Amino acid sequence: MHRFPHTVFVAAGLRTPFGRGGGALANYDAISLSVPVAQAMADRAEPDLVVWGSVIPNIGWSNIAREIWLDAKLNPNVPAFSVVLACSTSMTAAFAAAGMLGSGVDLTMVGGAEVMSRPPIALTSAASRRLTELFGHDSAAALAALRALEPEDYVLPIRGWANRITGRTMGDHMEETAKEWHISREAQDALALRSHQRAVAGWDSGFFDDLVIKLPELERDANPRVDTSAEKLAALKPAFDRTSGQGTLTAGNSSPITDGSAGCWIANEAGIARLPANTPYLRLVDYEIAAVDHNEGLLMAPSYAIPRLLARYGLRFDDIDLWEIHEAFAAQVLANVAAIERDDWIRSKTGVDADFGTFVWDRVNPNGGSVAIGHPFGATGARDLSQTVKELWSRPAGSRAIVSVCADGGQGTVALLERV
Numbered sequence: 001m002h003r004f005p006h007t008v009f010v011a012a013g014l015r016t017p018f019g020r021g022g023g024a025l026a027n028y029d030a031i032s033l034s035v036p037v038a039q040a041m042a043d044r045a046e047p048d049l050v051v052w053g054s055v056i057p058n059i060g061w062s063n064i065a066r067e068i069w070l071d072a073k074l075n076p077n078v079p080a081f082s083v084v085l086a087c088s089t090s091m092t093a094a095f096a097a098a099g100m101l102g103s104g105v106d107l108t109m110v111g112g113a114e115v116m117s118r119p120p121i122a123l124t125s126a127a128s129r130r131l132t133e134l135f136g137h138d139s140a141a142a143l144a145a146l147r148a149l150e151p152e153d154y155v156l157p158i159r160g161w162a163n164r165i166t167g168r169t170m171g172d173h174m175e176e177t178a179k180e181w182h183i184s185r186e187a188q189d190a191l192a193l194r195s196h197q198r199a200v201a202g203w204d205s206g207f208f209d210d211l212v213i214k215l216p217e218l219e220r221d222a223n224p225r226v227d228t229s230a231e232k233l234a235a236l237k238p239a240f241d242r243t244s245g246q247g248t249l250t251a252g253n254s255s256p257i258t259d260g261s262a263g264c265w266i267a268n269e270a271g272i273a274r275l276p277a278n279t280p281y282l283r284l285v286d287y288e289i290a291a292v293d294h295n296e297g298l299l300m301a302p303s304y305a306i307p308r309l310l311a312r313y314g315l316r317f318d319d320i321d322l323w324e325i326h327e328a329f330a331a332q333v334l335a336n337v338a339a340i341e342r343d344d345w346i347r348s349k350t351g352v353d354a355d356f357g358t359f360v361w362d363r364v365n366p367n368g369g370s371v372a373i374g375h376p377f378g379a380t381g382a383r384d385l386s387q388t389v390k391e392l393w394s395r396p397a398g399s400r401a402i403v404s405v406c407a408d409g410g411q412g413t414v415a416l417l418e419r420v
């Protein structure tokens, strides 16, 4: 079975080091933080198309992909467009680019960025209507109205990283899902500790050296902690449910506020041949995008997408050599895996009637995940893809990987990759 009419490859790209919110990269914006990534990647090969995205809206631009490319002073004849699908933004950029290969588009640069340190402050529709009407006719009155703005005239579009419809944060939603799936604090902290230990080991062993560019302000991811431990994680107070005594999500087992930009390559055979000879790449066999109602769990869509994707190829858990699962929260990884381990749940929710066997936990995120590395929304998919490509590149031909990224809005993207 083939998803695409042609063979599609994902090749490892580059990213910035990921900075802590309010830290070394806080003075960048999503464009300026992506420029060095685009330049470093274009030094390796000029793409035929650029697809990029950033989740937090910015009033100063709309097509961020084109702005990055032009600010990077690269060939203006290369087209560029933007996509947004919450935390699955750069996964979606990859899928969009894969579908556009052919007819002169052989090599595409895809990715995303987020500067979570600087969420923009906007005005309500009513306040901006008042001002724009005045600015057209009476500048003095407009300036007076500007000075008279009240706190209720302002909007923080990403208020505490909240879902627009429910007004509740991602953490609030996940806390509810964790309770529903009986995900223990101990299991969450254990996953978080593993994430940090593996990310630190990945840096120490040089795994990240050719995946991450250096910036003057930061040369290595700032979030992975050498100084964390099971005891320190257990001592942290709940971050979202602070009052019931039942809260289990903490600053330690949640992905932190992060700044970063990441890219990778999507190409056909002709495009892969244009990359430097030592560039690792995998075949993008297929992908699945799922969407669920909020009440099913805001971050639970991967558990709908994964069974559908595995069943399409008759694969069982054991056939997947590497699972790269975005860790929005440790609890979200655990809840999604708990769901796909239950045959009855899979059957009733997805219509897939299959026995996938036993989930192999030690194949998950061998070089750390978003809890330790950080999660700049738009960049996470491209980071996950590059990390997967690099890891599976050292495995035998035929090895397979699943990359899974949950997203606000009850959506999720999952890719099936294979070492050729």
Ligand SMILES: CC(=O)CC(=O)SCCNC(=O)CCNC(=O)[C@H](O)C(C)(C)COP(=O)(O)OP(=O)(O)OC[C@H]1O[C@@H](n2cnc3c(N)ncnc32)[C@H](O)[C@@H]1OP(=O)(O)O
Pocket (backbone or CB within 6 Å): 085, 086, 087, 088, 161, 170, 171, 196, 225, 227, 228, 229, 232, 233, 236, 239, 250, 251, 252, 253, 254, 255, 256, 257, 299, 328, 329, 375, 377, 406, 407, 408, 409
């Ligand atoms: C959006 C989508 O489409 C899908 C998704 O991915 S959903 C996920 C999106 N992302 C989010 O929602 C972000 C979630 N995270 C957050 O909101 C915030 O990080 C948070 C509220 C959980 C914590 O914020 P915070 O309190 O400012 O964190 P921070 O100051 O770093 O840590 C608090 C304390 O815990 C400590 N700590 C954190 N991690 C630790 C660890 N691993 N070990 C030991 N201590 C740790 C810190 O040192 C700090 O201690 P002090 O107060 O003594 O300095």
